[in-house]
Amino acid sequence: MRLLLIHARRFSYEVVKPAVEEPEPLGEAGGSGAFENTLVVFTSVEKGDDESVVPGAVSEILSVFNQVKASSIVVYPYAHLSQDLAPPFEAVKILGRLYAALKEAGVEAYKAPFGWYKAFTLECYGHPLSELSRSVRRSETGARRVVEKK
Amino acid sequence: MRLLLIHARRFSYEVVKPAVEEPEPLGEAGGSGAFENTLVVFTSVEKGDDESVVPGAVSEILSVFNQVKASSIVVYPYAHLSQDLAPPFEAVKILGRLYAALKEAGVEAYKAPFGWYKAFTLECYGHPLSELSRSVRRSETGARRVVEKK
Ligand SMILES: [Mg+2]
Numbered sequence: 001m002r003l004l005l006i007h008a009r010r011f012s013y014e015v016v017k018p019a020v021e022e023p024e025p026l027g028e029a030g031g032s033g034a035f036e037n038t039l040v041v042f043t044s045v046e047k048g049d050d051e052s053v054v055p056g057a058v059s060e061i062l063s064v065f066n067q068v069k070a071s072s073i074v075v076y077p078y079a080h081l082s083q084d085l086a087p088p089f090e091a092v093k094i095l096g097r098l099y100a101a102l103k104e105a106g107v108e109a110y111k112a113p114f115g116w117y118k119a120f121t122l123e124c125y126g127h128p129l130s131e132l133s134r135s136v137r138r139s140e141t142g143a144r145r146v147v148e149k150k
Numbered sequence: 151m152r153l154l155l156i157h158a159r160r161f162s163y164e165v166v167k168p169a170v171e172e173p174e175p176l177g178e179a180g181g182s183g184a185f186e187n188t189l190v191v192f193t194s195v196e197k198g199d200d201e202s203v204v205p206g207a208v209s210e211i212l213s214v215f216n217q218v219k220a221s222s223i224v225v226y227p228y229a230h231l232s233q234d235l236a237p238p239f240e241a242v243k244i245l246g247r248l249y250a251a252l253k254e255a256g257v258e259a260y261k262a263p264f265g266w267y268k269a270f271t272l273e274c275y276g277h278p279l280s281e282l283s284r285s286v287r288r289s290e291t292g293a294r295r296v297v298e299k300k
């Protein structure tokens with residue numbers, strides 16, 4: 001799993017049209033969102049990723065979230081961070097787990113829908129922690145690291 | 151070399167502070183820029199890249215530029231698209247060559263300075279060609295492809 005974390009003064013998006021045959025339904029989140037002082041987590045789920053990547057990803061995201069003192073987190077599906085993507089079905093499942101795990105951690109979390117072309121506006125603060133990338137691999141190490149940080 | 155091409159209704163940036171020991175001097179371009187209907191080329195120069203990647207990159211960029219009918223191109227150094235980055239000295243050199251080659255191709259091209267933390271605002275159109283990624287490798291193939299497209 002590849003993550004690009006952007007601390008944004010403002011971030012908003014709006015679906016334009018489907019990008020895959022069966023895009024994720026526009027459920028509770030709807031097809032748009034607007035946020036201030038948010039941590040946008042552009043996320044590529046990669047081939048071989050499974051639910052075991054989630055704890056490591058949550059740990060990395062919350063670490064940055066706490067350091068930059070953002071008000072919320074937006075999980076934003078993003079296919080352009082990897083050349084070795086998981087199939088859409090797997091990606092939707094793991095992104096959903098990541099989103100659920102962040103909410104369970106007690107932070108204000110949102111998720112943009114998978115499989116849609118989206119327009120967006122992003123205002124990146126520009127401070128040293130406002131743009132970071134992470135790679136989280138399926139491994140025992142990932143799980144152990146989270147436990148150690150608790 | 152990894153490229154993330156974003157067709158932006160608006161894009162602006164402003165340097166905040168140095169991110170490396172010897173950031174690229176703020177020359178003619180200065181420390182800020184603002185653009186409309188532009189193709190932003192977020193670029194990671196990777197270990198092993200040399201000048202031979204430039205023709206392939208130019209070809210890919212111009213192909214998208216022409217399809218989306220942007221007014222200008224902004225080469226934006228971006229370390230977060232690869233986990234195997236070239237040393238800064240090499241990156242600055244190859245980014246400079248890419249910028250020069252785009253200008254030589256007759257398009258309105260700009261380049262943001264390397265080695266600075268920068269604040270930016272990006273407004274992505276959201277149409278199907280408004281977000282694309284490309285990987286360009288050092289190879290004879292890359293050079294041949296450009297010739298074929300001329
Ligand atoms: Mg909404």
Ligand SMILES: [Mg+2]
Pocket residue numbers: 178179180181182183184
């Ligand atoms: Mg300027």
